Amino acid sequence: LVGARSAAAADFSTRTTALAPMIGEFASDVQAVERAFDVPWSDEAFAREEALLTEWQARLERSDFEGLDQAARIDWLLLREHLVAEKDRLALDRARLAEVAEVLPFRGALHRLEAGRWRHEPVDPQAAATVLDEAARSVREVRRRLDKARDPKDEKTTAAPLALTP
Secondary structure, eight states: OOTHHHHHHHHHTTOOSTTHHHHHHHHHHHHHHHHHOOSTTOHHHHHHHHHHHHHHHHHHHHSOSTTSOHHHHHHHHHHHHHHHHHHHHHHHHHHHHHHHGGGOTTHHHHHHHHHHHHTTOOOOHHHHHHHHHHHHHHHHHHHHHHHHHOOTTOHHHHSSOOOOOO
C-alpha cells in the first residue's frame, strides 16, 4: 500500500458516483496506514495492511450493490478487484521476504528498533548498540557464507555484490 498505491487509491476518490465517499474514505485509510507503518517489510506493517484490506473487503461486501446505479457498480467492482490485487501483492511480498529470510536474520531486531523510534519510545543505548553490533556481525557472516558459496567460474555470481532492497 505504499506510495504509488496510495496515489492510485486517491485517484478513485475523484470519481463522482454514489460510491465516491466510500472510496475516498478507503484512500484516506490507506494513507493513514502508510504514515503509521513506514518501516518496509515489517511484520507490523504486513499485519496492519492485511487487516485494513480485510476490513474493507467486508465493508464493501456489506454495501448494497443492487441499489447502486451502473457507474457506482463499476466503481464497486473496481474497488473489489483493487482490494483482491492488494492482498495478492501483500502475499507475494511476504513470500519474497520468506525467500530471503536466511540472509536477513537481523531484520526483525532492526524493525523493532525502528518501530520504537517511530513511537518515540525511550531507547536503552546499551541494548540498541548490542542489536546493531549483532546485526553488523550477522551481515558479515551472511556475506562470508555468500562469498564462500560463489562459484569463481560463474561470471554472474562474481560480477556484482549482493544488494538487498525491499
